[in-house]
Amino acid sequence: xxxxxxxxxxxxxxxxxxxxxxxxxxxxxxxxxxxxxxxxxxxxxxxxxxxxxxxxxxxxxxxxxxxxxxxxxxxxxxxxxxxxxxxxxxxxxxxxxxxxxxxxxxxxxxxxxxxxxxxxxxxxxxxxxxxxxxxxxxxxxxxxxx
Amino acid sequence: xxxxxxxxxxxxxxxxxxxxxxxxxxxxxxxxxxxxxxxxxxxxxxxxxxxxxxxxxxxxxxxxxxxxxxxxxxxxxxxxxxxxxxxxxxxxxxxxxxxxxxxxxxxxxxxxxxxxxxxxxxxxxxxxxxxxxxxxxxxxxxxxxxxxxxxxxxxxxxxxxxxxxxxxxxxxxxxxxxxxxxxxxxxxxxxxxxxxxxxxxxxxxxxxxxxxxxxxxxxxxx
Numbered sequence: 474x475x476x477x478x479x480x481x482x483x484x485x486x487x488x489x490x491x492x493x494x495x496x497x498x499x500x501x502x503x504x505x506x507x508x509x510x511x512x513x514x515x516x517x518x519x520x521x522x523x524x525x526x527x528x529x530x531x532x533x534x535x536x537x538x539x540x541x542x543x544x545x546x547x548x549x550x551x552x553x554x555x556x557x558x559x560x561x562x563x564x565x566x567x568x569x570x571x572x573x574x575x576x577x578x579x580x581x582x583x584x585x586x587x588x589x590x591x592x593x594x595x596x597x598x599x600x601x602x603x604x605x606x607x608x609x610x611x612x613x614x615x616x617x618x619x
Numbered sequence: 620x621x622x623x624x625x626x627x628x629x630x631x632x633x634x635x636x637x638x639x640x641x642x643x644x645x646x647x648x649x650x651x652x653x654x655x656x657x658x659x660x661x662x663x664x665x666x667x668x669x670x671x672x673x674x675x676x677x678x679x680x681x682x683x684x685x686x687x688x689x690x691x692x693x694x695x696x697x698x699x700x701x702x703x704x705x706x707x708x709x710x711x712x713x714x715x716x717x718x719x720x721x722x723x724x725x726x727x728x729x730x731x732x733x734x735x736x737x738x739x740x741x742x743x744x745x746x747x748x749x750x751x752x753x754x755x756x757x758x759x760x761x762x763x764x765x766x767x768x769x770x771x772x773x774x775x776x777x778x779x780x781x782x783x784x785x786x787x788x789x790x791x792x793x794x795x796x797x798x799x800x801x802x803x804x805x806x807x808x809x810x811x812x813x814x815x816x817x818x819x820x821x822x823x824x825x826x827x828x829x830x831x832x833x834x835x836x837x838x839x840x841x
Contacts, residue, residue: 491655
């Protein structure tokens with residue numbers, strides 16, 4: 474299955490061109506132009522990696538990140554930032570973002586971070602599956618609790 | 620007078636920093652769009668060279684138009700930045716008040732958009748000029764606008780009106796729905812007070828009319 478990506482940025486033309494480039498690189502891309510809209514999509518669909526702009530009108534990148542992590546803790550988030558907001562991006566990493574990138578960034582760097590996020594999420598999901606399986610093996614009744 | 624100007628200059632530095640940081644951020648966004656679109660053109664070329672996929676000329680045309688559009692946008696930002704830099708050149712000058720207001724609105728566009736506020740402008744029937752310190756007046760108008768955007772309320776609109784008066788001119792910031800909700804001594808704050816003094820101007824906060832009115836003398840020396 475292709476890695477599922479959500480790009481969240483209020484610069485529509487940036488979102489359009491970046492999504493086209495990532496689609497060429499075989500990613501399954503969805504876009505969103507605000508934090509509020511992104512959260513609706515996060516509730517409905519399972520994304521592997523979210524690319525999130527730090528500065529947006531309405532709900533800020535940090536607020537959006539906090540909510541994403543509350544709704545889907547395993548979804549990886551890469552923050553997109555201008556040079557003046559690096560501290561905000563670091564705050565984002567403290568809240569669970571995988572990493573941040575300065576705009577404009579090299580496509581290879583972005584793709585490498587997306588792949589890193591995809592792998593990390595897949596490994597974490599696998600660990601959770603294994604933990605659940607071993608719990609069921611050691612105590613079969615626990616499966617009934619779910 | 621010079622001490623008054625020094626203090627206004629300190630306020631001006633903060634204004635200058637805020638505006639140039641905002642413009643550079645906007646430029647970064649434009650560059651990011653240009654870079655992604657140039658990258659797309661490169662992707663099309665690679666797909667043709669390595670994958671034998673024919674180049675879709677319509678797509679190429681669409682992408683080059685986007686690059687041209689963003690180049691025009693960048694040119695607009697740099698022109699604004701240049702004019703802003705030059706507004707410090709003259710300590711006293713006759714300015715077209717509507718033109719100055721439009722310029723500050725253009726500088727503030729990103730801040731208004733971040734707050735989801737629309738700046739509704741009504742041009743005067745005829746040209747209104749005052750002799751003033753352009754940079755200080757830009758700073759003062761920005762402080763008024765910044766405050767006004769914060770009290771725009773649910774309407775999310777700030778009306779801007781330039782009018783000629785008997786002894787000069789005034790700028791009205793209207794539709795301030797939440798003006799009554801802020802404590803009376805909130806605005807003008809210290810920086811605005813310093814600029815009001817340096818420009819021999821006055822500011823009236825009319826809670827009932829939901830507006831603030833900046834009144835300027837015909838000439839700063841007058």
